[in-house]
Amino acid sequence: MNIIPQKHSILVVDDTHTNLKILFDLLSNQGYRVAIAKNGEAALEKLESYLPELILLDVMMPGIDGFETCKRLKDNPNTQDIPVIFMTALSDSGNKVKGLNAGAVDYITKPINHEEVLARIEIHLQLKNLKTLEGMVNERTTELTETLENLKRAQVQLVQKEKMSSLGKLVAGVAHEINNPVNFIHGNLKHIQQYSLGLLQLVELYQKHYPQPEKEIQDYAEELELEFLQEDLSKIISSMTIGSNRIRQIVLSLRNFSRLDEAEFKPVNLHEGIESTLLILQHRFKTSSKNPAIEVIRKYSELPMVECYSSKLNQVFMNILANAIDALEESIDSGNKEPTIVISTSELLNKWVEIRIADNGNGISEETSSKIFDPFFTTKPIGSGTGLGLSISHQIITDKHGGKLECYSTLGQGTEFVIQIKSSQP
Ligand SMILES: Nc1ncnc2c1ncn2[C@@H]1O[C@H](COP(=O)(O)OP(=O)(O)OP(=O)(O)O)[C@@H](O)[C@H]1O
Ligand SMILES: [Mg+2]
Numbered sequence: 001m002n003i004i005p006q007k008h009s010i011l012v013v014d015d016t017h018t019n020l021k022i023l024f025d026l027l028s029n030q031g032y033r034v035a036i037a038k039n040g041e042a043a044l045e046k047l048e049s050y051l052p053e054l055i056l057l058d059v060m061m062p063g064i065d066g067f068e069t070c071k072r073l074k075d076n077p078n079t080q081d082i083p084v085i086f087m088t089a090l091s092d093s094g095n096k097v098k099g100l101n102a103g104a105v106d107y108i109t110k111p112i113n114h115e116e117v118l119a120r121i122e123i124h125l126q127l128k129n130l131k132t133l134e135g136m137v138n139e140r141t142t143e144l145t146e147t148l149e150n151l152k153r154a155q156v157q158l159v160q161k162e163k164m165s166s167l168g169k170l171v172a173g174v175a176h177e178i179n180n181p182v183n184f185i186h187g188n189l190k191h192i193q194q195y196s197l198g199l200l201q202l203v204e205l206y207q208k209h210y211p212q213p214e215k216e217i218q219d220y221a222e223e224l225e226l227e228f229l230q231e232d233l234s235k236i237i238s239s240m241t242i243g244s245n246r247i248r249q250i251v252l253s254l255r256n257f258s259r260l261d262e263a264e265f266k267p268v269n270l271h272e273g274i275e276s277t278l279l280i281l282q283h284r285f286k287t288s289s290k291n292p293a294i295e296v297i298r299k300y301s302e303l304p305m306v307e308c309y310s311s312k313l314n315q316v317f318m319n320i321l322a323n324a325i326d327a328l329e330e331s332i333d334s335g336n337k338e339p340t341i342v343i344s345t346s347e348l349l350n351k352w353v354e355i356r357i358a359d360n361g362n363g364i365s366e367e368t369s370s371k372i373f374d375p376f377f378t379t380k381p382i383g384s385g386t387g388l389g390l391s392i393s394h395q396i397i398t399d400k401h402g403g404k405l406e407c408y409s410t411l412g413q414g415t416e417f418v419i420q421i422k423s424s425q426p
Pocket of ligand 2 (some may be wrong): 319323384
């Protein structure tokens with residue numbers, strides 16, 4: 001059975017007419033498409049417009065010989081993969097070695113034995129086929145690996161998006177619910193202040209004009225501790241005003257953080273985003289029965305407004321700060337007495353801005369640091385970390401904003417994350 005598909009193309013290069021004729025007839029009869037060239041130059045010229053699947057190449061030719069021709073074929077990316085079989089005299093073992101060194105896959109000896117030529121050609125065409133197949137399989141494998149990576153990234157994004165969107169919704173919902181009653185209290189505090197001031201003045205007027213009131217009034221004033229009340233009431237009201245202002249700020253920050261309504265790209269004040277995020281994490285900075293308070297040091301510089309997806313950027317601040325707090329809590333267990341986070345911002349050249357978030361926790365080992373941006377990589381106990389925070393943050397900074405997110409850490413000393421983004425997109 002002839003398993004070579006018909007119409008494989010072969011170029012025969014030989015300066016002897018008889019040889020060319022013999023090979024042409026032999027190969028054509030076998031169904032090959034045969035082209036011929038009479039010397040090395042002619043072969044190279046032909047190969048500029050025609051690529052056979054195999055080349056039979058004579059060694060001894062006038063002009064450039066077979067070795068040089070072969071070398072040039074192997075140097076040219078278009079022809080380097082075409083298998084070359086040398087034709088050389090039987091006794092010429094030196095040339096056989098030289099030919100193989102020049103890049104030939106095989107040799108046949110002259111005078112030509114028909115069966116041998118056909119067998120060798122068949123084998124090398126099959127080998128070439130296999131190589132092409134192998135190449136295709138490799139290509140396909142790379143493609144599939146890439147698809148798999150993309151799929152993984154998409155899944156990661158989805159999980160984090162769901163997580164963040166439900167957190168965002170919750171935060172926005174709570175903020176909305178609190179907003180109305182707080183405004184109600186805040187708005188009415190002014191009236192209470194006025195009314196109570198009026199009542200106090202009225203009492204003072206009474207006291208001025210009736211310094212000796214009835215005994216019942218005197219007793220009641222004593223019971224009420226009227227003097228203290230007169231002094232304290234306005235203080236209470238001003239601290240209530242401060243309190244309600246604070247709640248309003250918190251509500252504003254919560255809305256600022258979730259920014260569900262603002263998915264688009266627009267200029268924002270980054271410090272506002274950082275502050276809102278800090279506020280949301282506030283409870284984790286405070287002293288607890290087991291942990292000393294974490295100090296947050298701000299080293300803010302004047303920053304331009306930054307064009308970005310602000311809720312996404314807040315998500316990055318949240319992930320990095322939450323990681324820093326986790327790391328600091330761990331370091332407190334191993335003796336860190338002054339857990340600190342330093343947040344610095346600065347404007348760089350060419351409209352870039354930089355945000356650095358550093359902690360003096362235990363740092364990251366070299367082995368771990370190469371993996372922290374990988375999805376699902378976590379060193380935290382099962383159930384407490386998903387390992388998505390940094391991978392998603394990296395994506396947000398690099399893919400969504402064309403920026404850079406880098407991590408510098410020294411084991412035992414701390415970790416610093418550096419975010420760089422352009423303040424305005426071209
Ligand atoms: N400031 C830091 N100090 C020390 N290690 C850190 C710090 N930030 C990140 N890491 C390491 O990087 C790992 C990956 O962080 P990443 O935020 O991606 O996931 P995670 O915090 O484990 O889980 P989550 O998805 O809940 O954020 C962490 O498990 C931790 O080992
Ligand atoms: Mg994390």
